[in-house]
Amino acid sequence: MKDWKTFVNDLASKMGFEDYRADIDAEHGHGALYLHDNPTLVKENLAPIVESINHILQLVARKENEKPLFLDINNYRKERESLIVELARATARKVVATKEEIPLPAMNSYERRLAHMELAAHPEVMTESVGKGKNRYVVVRPVGAVAPHNENDDNDDTGEDNDNGATAAMTETPPETNDL
Template sequence: MKEAIIEAVKEFVTNIGFPNAEVSLDEERRKVIILIENRFVDENITTILPAFDHIINTILKKKGLIPHVIDINYYRKERERIIVDLAKAAAKKAMITKQEVELPPMNGYERRIVHMEITTHPELTTESVGVGKDRHVMIKFVQ
């Protein structure tokens, strides 16, 4: 299965013009890592990553393979670290002030990271509020 996933992803990135891309798989985290040396990709990663994620997972599903989280040039890994750090800082602020802390708008994947991080604090709760691109997480102190 691992080889089939890598082969499907490699075929896709080659067909769209990145034949030198490196593709690896973190089976434990169900994550495909694609390394592409290209300035356009780096400059447009926030648009390209969700598109790659959608297209690659559609390809994997059609081939009967398990969908995976797609990461390009470790952008998602670094973003996850930043989101966890933000959640920790907001949790600390909520515990000190005992007031709600509102985080900036995030996509569903990032909001989930915040929700998961805050579960380590039983005195706090989270709620996603807002609509569309304005959807964000509120961290609340539980009395």
């Protein structure tokens, strides 16, 4: 894509937004879009807006054989990353204190990767992604703990939606956790 800024501006306009600002750094593959139209509507729907726009950008980049552009909208991604990193740290502290595994809420592959990376160097915990599709989540365990065997585990993780943590194909959803 020769001009990501024009593309993002056109996309925002076609989505019905009139009051917005796009700051794009295509060379480094990231940008920011600030939507000022109807703040309540934007805030309530920010997660799907971010996901949808970034999905479109990835498809266009793939079609054009270009470096993908990741767009943060109204600082959603930045705030979400901070929240996930803090959740991973707090969970690790609790796992160390209780010596029991704790599941994090279901997350997309990027968010799971953030949790795995944050805890990778932690000497007292290990992480594992379990579940399938949108129900995939990270389990934080004390080092040396054995993962419970699940009869539904078919060990058929095709690598789809894969991340840097250990994986196990399981069909259950995470136990009740506090939402992010």
